[in-house]
Amino acid sequence: MHRHTLTITGFFLFFCMMINYSCMKTEPTLQLLATKNLPHYPSASSIELYNNKLYVMGDDAQKLLVLDKDYNETDSIHFFEATEKRIAKIDKADPEASTVIEFEGKPHLFLCGSASTAKRENVFLLNLDGNNTIDTFSISSFIQKIKKQLPDVNIEGCTAYNNKIILANRANLASRYNNLIITANNFFTDEQSEYNIIQLNMDTADVKGISSLQYIKEKDWLIVTASVEETASSYADGAIGNSYIGLIKNFSSAIKNTSISLDKWIDLAALIPQLQKQKIEGLTVEAITSNSMMLHLVSDNDNGESTIYKVEISL
Numbered sequence: 001m002h003r004h005t006l007t008i009t010g011f012f013l014f015f016c017m018m019i020n021y022s023c024m025k026t027e028p029t030l031q032l033l034a035t036k037n038l039p040h041y042p043s044a045s046s047i048e049l050y051n052n053k054l055y056v057m058g059d060d061a062q063k064l065l066v067l068d069k070d071y072n073e074t075d076s077i078h079f080f081e082a083t084e085k086r087i088a089k090i091d092k093a094d095p096e097a098s099t100v101i102e103f104e105g106k107p108h109l110f111l112c113g114s115a116s117t118a119k120r121e122n123v124f125l126l127n128l129d130g131n132n133t134i135d136t137f138s139i140s141s142f143i144q145k146i147k148k149q150l151p152d153v154n155i156e157g158c159t160a161y162n163n164k165i166i167l168a169n170r171a172n173l174a175s176r177y178n179n180l181i182i183t184a185n186n187f188f189t190d191e192q193s194e195y196n197i198i199q200l201n202m203d204t205a206d207v208k209g210i211s212s213l214q215y216i217k218e219k220d221w222l223i224v225t226a227s228v229e230e231t232a233s234s235y236a237d238g239a240i241g242n243s244y245i246g247l248i249k250n251f252s253s254a255i256k257n258t259s260i261s262l263d264k265w266i267d268l269a270a271l272i273p274q275l276q277k278q279k280i281e282g283l284t285v286e287a288i289t290s291n292s293m294m295l296h297l298v299s300d301n302d303n304g305e306s307t308i309y310k311v312e313i314s315l
Helices: 002-024 140-146
Strands: 029-038 044-050 053-058 063-067 073-078 095-103 106-113 122-127 134-138 155-161 164-169 178-184 195-201 208-216 221-230 239-248 259-261 264-267 280-288 292-299 306-314
Touching (some): 044 106, 044 306, 053 095
Parallel strands (some): 044 280, 095 155, 155 208, 195 259
Antiparallel strands (some): 029 306, 164 178, 239 264, 280 292
């Protein structure tokens, strides 16, 4: 009888341990809620949600698309003059990153060129306060300062962070580390703006280049996307691999170090087959709770089209 009681007690303790272990090992889950292909719109590289409107920009597109949250086109805003659907690679301004900032007391969509060539060293500000005016600023002098520490510059993501802007410099097979450049939110008008560069640690065996980021102030989280592309250059395209989402918690504390690592890492294709070999270039958060996020993602597979996805991640 005594031995039987011990056996039951031991089984109960083992069962509890297995439940605790299972909870500790819980992995994120991902659900695809909606998707839409945009065959008429090339190379979507950034997406931003503001006042229930989605602003999508392609790195070689002539115009910016404005969509509702069901992905219906409600407007378009002309940015560049060109005769072809896709602006030639040698000529394009390459706006790869976007965020929303306050400029001169009004909300603006901030679009940053990749700075991988001299023609791409510009920032564009779209006034979101009703008139859609566009201002252009050269950041050539700022980029020259950055190149003293990061010779291979390729800005692929950005986000507003308190009173600063964070720029994401993408890794490639020749420069295998991603970096965050933290600077003043008016760096494009103030040549004396200071900056700080922090290395973002990822697996360098299969180089994953950062492609977008967004800071969530309410949570103090930094969310990033990254993708695999077989290229050893900040200029050339390469064969496309899979894409990933990463999360850094307690970001304000993490950036006190010279390098930071991701707290969570999600292989998108492993959870959603439709995202296999999709180069995710932009993300924006629609809603977030303590254990889930609803996101909009855009992909650019270098084929003259774009695709947009709505996903929910349970953390």
